[in-house]
Every structure is written in C-alpha cells, then in structure tokens.
Amino acid sequence: MATQIVMDGTGDSRHFFEQDDRNGLAEAERRFKKLTCEGFTAATRTAAGDLKLIRSFDPTAEETLFYPHLVGG
Structure with missing residues (x-):
C-alpha cells in the first residue's frame, strides 16, 4: 500500500492507495x-x-510527501 502525505497549516493528512488498483492509482x-x-x-x-x-x-513510490512553499514575512 502506498501513501501520499499532505502537510499544511493544520498538520497532515494521509491518503492510502493500492498501486495495482487502477481507480486508486x-x-x-x-x-x-x-x-x-x-x-x-x-x-x-x-x-x-x-x-x-x-x-x-x-x-511506484511507496510514500510521497507534499508540503507547501514557505512564505517569508
């Protein structure tokens, strides 16, 4: 099972999918x-x-991490 991890201002969310499932992919x-x-x-x-x-x-990636661009200020 593969995972996409999305980081944002509230923490993170995880989305799981089977790499051999066409719909999930x-x-x-x-x-x-x-x-x-x-x-x-x-x-x-x-x-x-x-x-x-x-x-x-x-x-084919087992884990992909998404993080927002940093904004200076």
Missing part, C-alpha cells in the same frame, strides 16, 4: 497534479531515507 495521480498545481512541493524517500524532489507522479 488514478485518484492518486489526480491528487498529485492538483496539489503540485496549487504550489505544493512533492518529494519521495530514497533508500538512504533522504527526500528527493519529484516533478511528476511516480506510481
């Missing part, structure tokens, strides 16, 4: 596109545990 891809179009940054974990920025949906 399509919904995950729609969520990816929506969030990145809204300005969220997407990242996956490497084998070493580091974050790697991604620009397109990766259907």
Whole structure:
C-alpha cells in the first residue's frame, strides 16, 4: 500500500492507495497534479531515507510527501 502525505497549516493528512488498483492509482495521480498545481512541493524517500524532489507522479513510490512553499514575512 502506498501513501501520499499532505502537510499544511493544520498538520497532515494521509491518503492510502493500492498501486495495482487502477481507480486508486488514478485518484492518486489526480491528487498529485492538483496539489503540485496549487504550489505544493512533492518529494519521495530514497533508500538512504533522504527526500528527493519529484516533478511528476511516480506510481511506484511507496510514500510521497507534499508540503507547501514557505512564505517569508
């Protein structure tokens, strides 16, 4: 089971989907596109545990983290 974690001002929300489920995969891809179009940054974990920025949906990623752009002030 794969997870998309969305960070925002209220904490985080988690969305789970099976990578072999066409409907779940399509919904995950729609969520990816929506969030990145809204300005969220997407990242996956490497084998070493580091974050790697991604620009397109990766259907094989076990975990994708979305976080908003920082705004100075």
